[in-house]
Amino acid sequence: MRVAKISARAWLPIPPAIIAPLFPIVLLALWSVSARFGWLPPQILPSPGEVWAALLDMAHSGDLAGNAGISLLRVVEGFAAGSVLGLLLGVAMGLSPKTEDYVKPLFTAFAQVPTLGWIPFLMLLVGIGEPLKVLVIAKAAFVPVTLNTLAGIRAVPPMYREVGALFRFSRWQLLRKVVLPAAVPPIFTGLRYGLTHAWNALVAVELLASAEGLGYLLVWGRQMFWLDTMMAAMLIIGIVGFTLDRIMAAVEARLQRWRLA
Amino acid sequence: MTRHLRGAVLPMLLLATWEAASRAHLVDPRLVPSPELVAYTAFDQVVHEGLLRNLAASLLRDVAGFTLGSSLGVMIGTVLGLSRIADRLFMPSFNGLRQIAILAWIPLISIWFGEGEAAKVVFIMAAALIPVVLNTHEGMCGASAKLVDVARTLTFTRWQLVTKLYLPSALPSIATGVHLALIYAWVASIGSEYFMTVGPGIGGLIIAGRERFQMDLVILGILILGLVGFLINRGASAVEARLLRWRDT
Numbered sequence: 001m002r003v004a005k006i007s008a009r010a011w012l013p014i015p016p017a018i019i020a021p022l023f024p025i026v027l028l029a030l031w032s033v034s035a036r037f038g039w040l041p042p043q044i045l046p047s048p049g050e051v052w053a054a055l056l057d058m059a060h061s062g063d064l065a066g067n068a069g070i071s072l073l074r075v076v077e078g079f080a081a082g083s084v085l086g087l088l089l090g091v092a093m094g095l096s097p098k099t100e101d102y103v104k105p106l107f108t109a110f111a112q113v114p115t116l117g118w119i120p121f122l123m124l125l126v127g128i129g130e131p132l133k134v135l136v137i138a139k140a141a142f143v144p145v146t147l148n149t150l151a152g153i154r155a156v157p158p159m160y161r162e163v164g165a166l167f168r169f170s171r172w173q174l175l176r177k178v179v180l181p182a183a184v185p186p187i188f189t190g191l192r193y194g195l196t197h198a199w200n201a202l203v204a205v206e207l208l209a210s211a212e213g214l215g216y217l218l219v220w221g222r223q224m225f226w227l228d229t230m231m232a233a234m235l236i237i238g239i240v241g242f243t244l245d246r247i248m249a250a251v252e253a254r255l256q257r258w259r260l261a
Numbered sequence: 262m263t264r265h266l267r268g269a270v271l272p273m274l275l276l277a278t279w280e281a282a283s284r285a286h287l288v289d290p291r292l293v294p295s296p297e298l299v300a301y302t303a304f305d306q307v308v309h310e311g312l313l314r315n316l317a318a319s320l321l322r323d324v325a326g327f328t329l330g331s332s333l334g335v336m337i338g339t340v341l342g343l344s345r346i347a348d349r350l351f352m353p354s355f356n357g358l359r360q361i362a363i364l365a366w367i368p369l370i371s372i373w374f375g376e377g378e379a380a381k382v383v384f385i386m387a388a389a390l391i392p393v394v395l396n397t398h399e400g401m402c403g404a405s406a407k408l409v410d411v412a413r414t415l416t417f418t419r420w421q422l423v424t425k426l427y428l429p430s431a432l433p434s435i436a437t438g439v440h441l442a443l444i445y446a447w448v449a450s451i452g453s454e455y456f457m458t459v460g461p462g463i464g465g466l467i468i469a470g471r472e473r474f475q476m477d478l479v480i481l482g483i484l485i486l487g488l489v490g491f492l493i494n495r496g497a498s499a500v501e502a503r504l505l506r507w508r509d510t
Contacts, residue, residue, distance in 0.1 A: 019346075019349040019350055020349060020350075020353040021353075022350060023350045023351055023353075023354050024353075024354050024357075027354075043372075044372070044373065098267070101263070101264045101267035101268060102267045102268065102270055102271060103271065104268065105268035105269070105271070105272065106268075106271040106272050106275070109272070109487065112487040112490055112491050113483050113486055113487035113490070114448045114451070114486070114490065116448055116451055116452050116455065117451065117467070117482075117483045117486045117487065118483070120467050120468060120470065120471040120479050120482075121476075121479050121480070121483055123471055124292065124471060124474065124476050124479060125292060199362060200362045200363070200364065203362040203364045203365050204364050204452070207364060207365075207367065207368075207456065208455065208456075215365070218365060218367075218368045219368065221368065222368035222371070222372065225372070227369070227372065230368055230369060230372075231369070233365075234361050234365050234366070234369065235361075237361055237362055237365045238357070238358075238360040238361035238362075238365075239360070241360050241361070241362060242360040245360075
């Protein structure tokens with residue numbers, strides 16, 4: 001690593017903060033030039049200016065805030081339901097191997113079918129209203145949260161339990177003071193995955209069955225052949241997804257801190 | 262043995278409840294068709310409706326997109342992992358683009374590439390590409406600095422350095438990426454058929470079942486979807502374990 005670093009410094013006197021935006025800038029410039037000279041028709045590739053204008057337009061008309069708000073609310077509801085269930089099932093299986101024996105095979109079969117597969121099934125069962133969205137998002141969050149909670153509890157070093165036993169902790173004390181705190185970091189990793197899955201599931205369900213939300217903006221843009229609206233919606237989907245993950249990452253880093261001490 | 266017996270209890274109960282509920286007409290048969298009906302639909306689909314042709318179409322797409330995506334992914338990941346300049350130039354953009362949920366690309370891809378086979382394969386390719394690039398990149402960067410020092414002392418050429426050191430040491434990581442790509446590509450195959458509903462496929466079958474309100478068809482599709490995903494995952498794990506046997510444990 002040391003060798004590589006020195007040679008890199010010799011090759012690259014420019015700091016990475018300047019290099020990183022170079023490619024997007026060139027790409028954006030090329031995109032603008034191509035739009036300017038009409039290399040591609042605007043129905044295939046609108047200019048960056050048009051995408052920006054569409055974004056501002058949606059922001060001013062309130063479409064953006066309205067649809068993003070609806071999407072976020074769905075994700076929060078579904079994620080809350082799915083992760084609470086996932087935590088409960090994960091803890092139950094983690095503490096009792098017997099429960100795991102009973103539940104795990106059915107759970108695995110359930111998890112084997114991707115969220116995308118459950119959407120048409122649930123559409124027939126519960127229709128295409130709000131419950132559909134919440135159920136689909138909850139399923140997406142439920143699976144990784146359950147698996148990581150189970151793994152996190154199993155990974156608690158036996159030493160910790162032994163110390164707890166030495167202090168003659170009751171079962172409840174052992175759980176509350178030893179097992180759960182030690183399992184918090186991996187459990188939180190599961191929650192973070194769960195939120196990512198929940199966001200992806202939201203996009204899927206809004207593309208398939210919705211009349212509002214960020215995913216619906218994509219469908220709408222496609223029907224109207226408004227590529228600028230579509231690209232603006234993609235941008236927002238990316239930014240919101242990224243922000244949600246960053247928030248979870250920050251909390252995760254904070255929760256990991258005590259481990260170093 | 263008891264473990265397996267215990268594991269069978271809940272699925273058996275579920276099946277029994279399903280059967281009993283549909284026998285006793287406790288549920289709307291359109292919402293919850295009987296297990297026999299699903300079995301009959303499976304038989305009917307295989308014999309009369311060309312279920313195997315649909316399955317083959319989906320798998321073919323899956324394989325095409327996966328092969329393109331993962332080989333391209335290994336190449337991109339290798340370049341990004343070995344060249345600091347490429348890494349700094351392109352990695353931030355790549356990381357930025359992959360923040361967009363993969364399904365959100367479907368409307369754009371369908372406008373650029375139509376609704377046919379090409380668009381589907383492009384989408385599956387993109388889904389397979391991302392994990393392979395990330396894991397190859399990570400594997401390359403994780404090569405032991407000590408080994409690199411040794412190789413330099415032995416005056417390895419650039420080519421030798423890549424083929425004898427970086428690629429072998431990145432192999433476990435690449436295998437992880439390819440394994441993920443296999444799973445993503447299968448889900449993406451179904452996703453592409455949901456949204457670009459031209460041509461045969463299992464995804465198309467499920468969507469048709471939903472549109473015609475044929476729950477038996479939807480359940481059959483879901484079962485196939487899960488089963489194929491399971492087999493792909495199992496197969497990949499077996500191959501991975503065999504390929505990486507040389508690693509000391």
